[in-house]
Amino acid sequence: MINQLILEICTDSVYSCIQAEQGGAARVELCANLFEGGTTPTAGCLKIARQQIAIPIHVLLRPRGGDFCYTNDEFAVMQYDLEMIKSLGADGVVLGVLTPDGNMDVERTAALIKQARPLKVTFHRAFDMVADPVLALEQLIDLGVERLLTSGQEKSALEGSELIAELVRRAGNKLVVMPGGGITERNIARLHRETQAQEYHLTAREKLPSPMIYRNSNAFMGGELRLPEYELAFTNAQKVARTQLALNK
Numbered sequence: 519m520i521n522q523l524i525l526e527i528c529t530d531s532v533y534s535c536i537q538a539e540q541g542g543a544a545r546v547e548l549c550a551n552l553f554e555g556g557t558t559p560t561a562g563c564l565k566i567a568r569q570q571i572a573i574p575i576h577v578l579l580r581p582r583g584g585d586f587c588y589t590n591d592e593f594a595v596m597q598y599d600l601e602m603i604k605s606l607g608a609d610g611v612v613l614g615v616l617t618p619d620g621n622m623d624v625e626r627t628a629a630l631i632k633q634a635r636p637l638k639v640t641f642h643r644a645f646d647m648v649a650d651p652v653l654a655l656e657q658l659i660d661l662g663v664e665r666l667l668t669s670g671q672e673k674s675a676l677e678g679s680e681l682i683a684e685l686v687r688r689a690g691n692k693l694v695v696m697p698g699g700g701i702t703e704r705n706i707a708r709l710h711r712e713t714q715a716q717e718y719h720l721t722a723r724e725k726l727p728s729p730m731i732y733r734n735s736n737a738f739m740g741g742e743l744r745l746p747e748y749e750l751a752f753t754n755a756q757k758v759a760r761t762q763l764a765l766n767k
Contacts, residue, residue, distance in 0.1 A: 523716055523717075523718075523766060524717050525542070525722075525758065525765070526543065526546065526698075527541075527545075527547070527719075527720065527721065527758060529546050529567075530549050530550055530556075530559070533752050535575070536570055537753040537758065538571075538573075538722070538753050539571045539573050541756065541758025541762070543573060544573060545576060545610075546571070546576070547576045547577070547578060548576070548608075549577075551583065554582075555583055555643075556580060557582060561602050564602075564607075565607075574610060575607075576608065576611065576612050577603045577610070578613075578642070579599060579630070580642075585647070586644035587616050587617065587618050588615060588626075596613070597629075600630065608637060609638060610638035611634045611639055612641075613641065614641050614643070614645065615630070616644050622644075622645075622648060624657055624661070627641070638665070639665070640696070641658050641665070641666050641667070643698065645666060645667070645668050646672075647671075651668075652688065655688060659689065659693050663693060664693065665694040666685070666689070667696050668696070668698065669682075669697065669698060670682040670697070674699045675698060675701055675713075678697075682712075682715065683712060683714065686713055686714055694716065694717055696715065696717040697709060697715050698718070699719075701720040701761075702761065706718060710765060718765065721753060722754055722758045723752060723754065724754040726752060727750070728747070
């Protein structure tokens with residue numbers, strides 16, 4: 519059983535990785551496109567992040583936003599990206615594949631786990647979309663996955679704390695159940711009391727203005743549902759440190 523209470527910080531930039539480490543995070547999950555729930559980061563982002571920080575980097579393996587039921591071509595992309603992730607010094611990979619009927623795709627998941635080794639494997643919040651979470655947990659244990667990221671099948675981990683607590687109890691020493699979703703320095707202590715989880719996943723981000731002086735308000739990148747062009751968001755080291763302190767208390 520893991521005794522230390524630790525934070526995994528979800529990042530989408532080299533700067534955020536550096537901030538996470540400076541704030542005392544035990545590990546980062548490196549992604550791209552957090553607005554879509556995260557996708558596989560670029561090779562460049564992973565390579566430079568690995569050069570800049572010493573803590574473990576677990577990399578998201580997800581070819582697109584949306585659901586977790588992938589075509590053969592999308593799965594082939596995942597397999598290729600996984601080789602890139604391994605070659606650039608990642609310590610772990612974060613993945614998830616489902617079938618159309620809401621079950622875990624055991625065959626494809628097993629294939630990715632085998633390919634990923636010796637990296638650590640986390641099954642991500644695709645778990646929150648399965649029809650039977652207890653069955654899926656048992657399947658993940660059988661597959662030898664080290665870690666499960668979940669909001670307890672709710673919009674936030676706090677709302678899903680009852681299921682998370684049950685998953686923690688059922689998993690025991692066989693798998694780490696890591697809550698994620700809406701976790702902040704204000705609610706993490708309560709979430710720990712309710713779930714007894716040992717690891718927690720959050721972004722600890724703050725919004726910063728763009729350094730652009732000239733701004734064209736008539737054009738924008740992407741559709742109507744988009745992030746503002748002149749607003750940036752990065753992990754904040756002080757937020758990480760305060761959240762760790764709140765958890766330790």
